Amino acid sequence: MVTIKDNCARSEKLKGKHTLVSKTTVIAIAGASASGKSLFASTVYHELVEELGSDGIAILAEDAYYRDQSHMTMEQRVLTNYDQPSAFEHDLLLQHIQQLRREEGVDMPQYSHTTHTRLQESIRVAPAKVIMVEGILLLTDPALRQEFDIAVFMDTPLDICLLRRIKRDIEERGRTLQSVTEQYEQYVRPAFFDHIFPSKQYADLVVTRGGQNEIAIDIIKTKIRQLLAE
Numbered sequence: 001m002v003t004i005k006d007n008c009a010r011s012e013k014l015k016g017k018h019t020l021v022s023k024t025t026v027i028a029i030a031g032a033s034a035s036g037k038s039l040f041a042s043t044v045y046h047e048l049v050e051e052l053g054s055d056g057i058a059i060l061a062e063d064a065y066y067r068d069q070s071h072m073t074m075e076q077r078v079l080t081n082y083d084q085p086s087a088f089e090h091d092l093l094l095q096h097i098q099q100l101r102r103e104e105g106v107d108m109p110q111y112s113h114t115t116h117t118r119l120q121e122s123i124r125v126a127p128a129k130v131i132m133v134e135g136i137l138l139l140t141d142p143a144l145r146q147e148f149d150i151a152v153f154m155d156t157p158l159d160i161c162l163l164r165r166i167k168r169d170i171e172e173r174g175r176t177l178q179s180v181t182e183q184y185e186q187y188v189r190p191a192f193f194d195h196i197f198p199s200k201q202y203a204d205l206v207v208t209r210g211g212q213n214e215i216a217i218d219i220i221k222t223k224i225r226q227l228l229a230e
Ligand SMILES: Nc1ncnc2c1ncn2[C@@H]1O[C@H](COP(=O)(O)OP(=O)(O)O)[C@@H](O)[C@H]1O
Pocket: 031, 032, 033, 034, 035, 036, 037, 038, 039, 040, 164, 165, 168, 209, 210, 211, 212, 213
């Protein structure tokens, strides 16, 4: 039975959701570092592009909106805390989401996790009916949350995330085992408990087992197919 309380809770949740007034649907994919956010988003994207073509869907990465640090020495960059909200230019990400909603293209910055700073070149992102945004702290920001029509949280166990992060950061991000473990203990793990885990409450869909959960991938693909057909 649906009670008045349920209805109030539902209308509270729908406040700020844009599905009924905007032609664009924005899907957030959040969760711990190395929980499988990028893999999940890119799997959904590539499988749908193969099926339907690339016009209707775009991806934004929160990582692309890390602050430019080109004015800092490498030593200073290595010591930065990249797991707190102030590390990101969320204002710019918000602005880009709103521009895409207005059917304006945006220049998404590019960021290097190896040099810890923004690259000179940006990537042009064209407006699309469905925008997927993936990143660790997306659901911690009230202004960004207002923009998300659907919020997904990747609920991968933290020990699995750590193992994957060690492998990825050494193989792809130019790190040593020592640098990964020091950064993890000092910043990454505390940020999970202070910011990321508490933001799970804002998710509509919680995905276990990470970026290869076929059922969850299928659910999001079905929803996107439906939106693109409208
Ligand atoms: N289910 C999985 N099985 C095996 N490896 C995975 C799985 N999900 C992600 N990975 C690997 O773990 C690493 C982190 O995944 P990624 O999607 O980049 O995480 P995130 O975007 O959340 O940081 C990548 O190297 C990725 O290929």
